[in-house]
Amino acid sequence: MKPHQLILIVEDDEAISRLLQLSFKQLGHKTLLAKDRQSALREIQTRNPDIILLDLGLPDGDGKELIKTVRSLLSIPIIVVSARSDEQEIIAALDAGADDYVTKPFSTNELLARVRSTQRRFMMHQTSDSLITCNDITIDVENFSALKGDQPLKLTPTEFNLLKYFILHRNQVLTHNKILKEVWGAAYEYEMQYLRTYVNALRKKIETNTTSPLYIQTELGIGYRFICTTTN
Amino acid sequence: MQLFYTYRHYIVTFFLFLLITGISLVFRKELEMTNIILIHLLPVVVIALRGEWIATFITTTASIALLALYAPPTLSFIVHEMIYIWSFIIFYVVGYTITFQARKIHANSVKEILYNTLSHDLKTPLSSIMGNATFVVETHPLDPALRYQALAQIIESSRQMNRLINTLLDSARLKNPQTPLKNGWCDMEDLLTVALREFRRDVLHERIEYHVSSELPLFYGDGGLLMRLFVNLIDNALKYSDEEQPINVSITTTPNAFHISFSNKCPPLEPAELANLFEKFYRAGNTADISGSGIGLSICRDITRAHHGTIRAYNDEYGIRIEVTLPILKRPASLKMDNL
Numbered sequence: 001m002k003p004h005q006l007i008l009i010v011e012d013d014e015a016i017s018r019l020l021q022l023s024f025k026q027l028g029h030k031t032l033l034a035k036d037r038q039s040a041l042r043e044i045q046t047r048n049p050d051i052i053l054l055d056l057g058l059p060d061g062d063g064k065e066l067i068k069t070v071r072s073l074l075s076i077p078i079i080v081v082s083a084r085s086d087e088q089e090i091i092a093a094l095d096a097g098a099d100d101y102v103t104k105p106f107s108t109n110e111l112l113a114r115v116r117s118t119q120r121r122f123m124m125h126q127t128s129d130s131l132i133t134c135n136d137i138t139i140d141v142e143n144f145s146a147l148k149g150d151q152p153l154k155l156t157p158t159e160f161n162l163l164k165y166f167i168l169h170r171n172q173v174l175t176h177n178k179i180l181k182e183v184w185g186a187a188y189e190y191e192m193q194y195l196r197t198y199v200n201a202l203r204k205k206i207e208t209n210t211t212s213p214l215y216i217q218t219e220l221g222i223g224y225r226f227i228c229t230t231t232n
Numbered sequence: 233m234q235l236f237y238t239y240r241h242y243i244v245t246f247f248l249f250l251l252i253t254g255i256s257l258v259f260r261k262e263l264e265m266t267n268i269i270l271i272h273l274l275p276v277v278v279i280a281l282r283g284e285w286i287a288t289f290i291t292t293t294a295s296i297a298l299l300a301l302y303a304p305p306t307l308s309f310i311v312h313e314m315i316y317i318w319s320f321i322i323f324y325v326v327g328y329t330i331t332f333q334a335r336k337i338h339a340n341s342v343k344e345i346l347y348n349t350l351s352h353d354l355k356t357p358l359s360s361i362m363g364n365a366t367f368v369v370e371t372h373p374l375d376p377a378l379r380y381q382a383l384a385q386i387i388e389s390s391r392q393m394n395r396l397i398n399t400l401l402d403s404a405r406l407k408n409p410q411t412p413l414k415n416g417w418c419d420m421e422d423l424l425t426v427a428l429r430e431f432r433r434d435v436l437h438e439r440i441e442y443h444v445s446s447e448l449p450l451f452y453g454d455g456g457l458l459m460r461l462f463v464n465l466i467d468n469a470l471k472y473s474d475e476e477q478p479i480n481v482s483i484t485t486t487p488n489a490f491h492i493s494f495s496n497k498c499p500p501l502e503p504a505e506l507a508n509l510f511e512k513f514y515r516a517g518n519t520a521d522i523s524g525s526g527i528g529l530s531i532c533r534d535i536t537r538a539h540h541g542t543i544r545a546y547n548d549e550y551g552i553r554i555e556v557t558l559p560i561l562k563r564p565a566s567l568k569m570d571n572l
Contacts, residue, residue: 156570193417211442220426
């Protein structure tokens with residue numbers, strides 16, 4: 001994360017907003033605070049922040065509307081902060097265009113990691129290279145082949161497409177419906193059984209230990225996240 | 233053995249019926265009808281004190297049926313005199329009044345235990361958080377190792393509190409039978425993995441031994457709740473066993489059910505304690521100093537029941553084993569799988 005960024009915190013709880021301001025200031029960033037949707041919109045239009053942290057439970061209504069408005073205006077990372085029981089809310093916020101989420105209570109480390117990875121994604125150049133690596137996995141998009149270390153992975157076409165989709169959207173939270181729509185097609189959007197079965201099969205091929213998977217991480221009730229610590 | 237324990241009141245009542253029928257038959261002349269009626273009230277009172285409507289109804293009806301034998305015409309269930317009908321109505325009134333009062337007292341005592349355990353279990357981690365935080369803020373200079381220790385303790389206590397709050401929320405959700413389960417296809421091994429993330433890694437890393445069958449089918453159920461089932465079973469196993477001892481977790485399937493078992497080393501429990509383990513706010517007698525609200529295993533039972541399954545605790549040669557059986561009510565359709 002580059003220093004001296006401007007971070008807009010949209011949060012009505014003072015204890016949380018103070019903690020967030022403190023953590024970002026510590027890292028050399030500036031913060032703006034908005035307690036409701038109206039002032040958030042004003043700050044976005046006048047101050048042009050680099051990142052938005054948005055609490056979904058705002059007093060003056062729907063965070064999703066704010067996400068849609070921001071998305072129609074600018075391309076900046078939006079990270080949603082939410083209570084645990086709001087899975088449907090989180091999914092709706094992601095569908096509306098939010099980039100990632102953290103649930104309360106969260107550790108500041110977790111939040112900062114999300115912010116960094118979201119920003120990195122926004123900076124990322126779309127690589128034209130047909131070889132993409134992620135830790136010890138390499139896929140060749142053109143030749144439909146994949147390697148783990150120097151061992152070729154024997155993947156079915158669907159498994160390959162799923163792995164490719166995961167690697168192209170690495171470190172990003174992907175909702176179940178989105179993965180199904182993108183990998184299987186719109187008709188399969190609600191066919192969870194396919195997704196679970198193929199993720200299971202893919203895990204057996206790429207994970208060393210399926211009970212503590214390092215690549216495909218489950219986001220309970222929401223979707224999956226493909227973890228890459230090093231890429232090309 | 234456990235079955236006898238659960239239904240012990242009915243067994244007592246049954247013998248009570250035998251006894252009073254014996255006495256009534258032998259001393260019918262001496263006792264007269266009034267006293268025979270009075271002693272038939274005895275089993276009604278015994279059962280009504282349990283505070284269960286259906287049990288009270290059955291016992292009162294049985295008691296009246298037996299009484300009808302003595303009312304003229306004797307040894308028939310027919311009663312001609314209006315005065316006995318009144319007695320029988322009063323039987324029901326007495327039975328239901330006692331049941332109602334018993335339920336009220338029971339509800340109050342549960343509330344009191346709830347209040348005590350919750351305030352204890354929420355306050356313990358909270359005081360650890362406050363204590364450690366104050367220590368870090370007010371101690372100058374502070375040795376970095378001590379500082380790290382205090383902060384790590386704050387994180388651990390917060391996690392503990394978070395788990396308890398989540399369990400309370402689930403418990404409230406399950407208490408309302410109108411709330412439907414959010415059923416979907418679940419991967420049990422995956423849910424176990426997510427549950428393990430709720431705990432500090434170093435606490436569990438070495439201790440848990442898995443036996444997860446490699447070809448587990450998908451299970452149709454509420455993933456969020458099943459994950460909480462695992463969290464509470466892990467929490468329980470961690471709390472009630474030595475820090476050095478391994479915890480065994482196994483997930484296997486038979487054609488009709490999933491079998492999940494957690495076992496940890498600890499001294500054996502009495503049958504009565506085993507039967508009561510899943511009651512809300514019950515704590516085994518010898519564990520007064522172990523923090524736990526007794527709500528953990530009761531939520532496990534609620535989650536299991538919501539999935540039409542059973543949960544049992546056993547003493548085995550190793551320690552305590554908790555076994556959850558979840559019936560397979562919906563099978564995954566065969567998918568159009570592609571091949572290599």
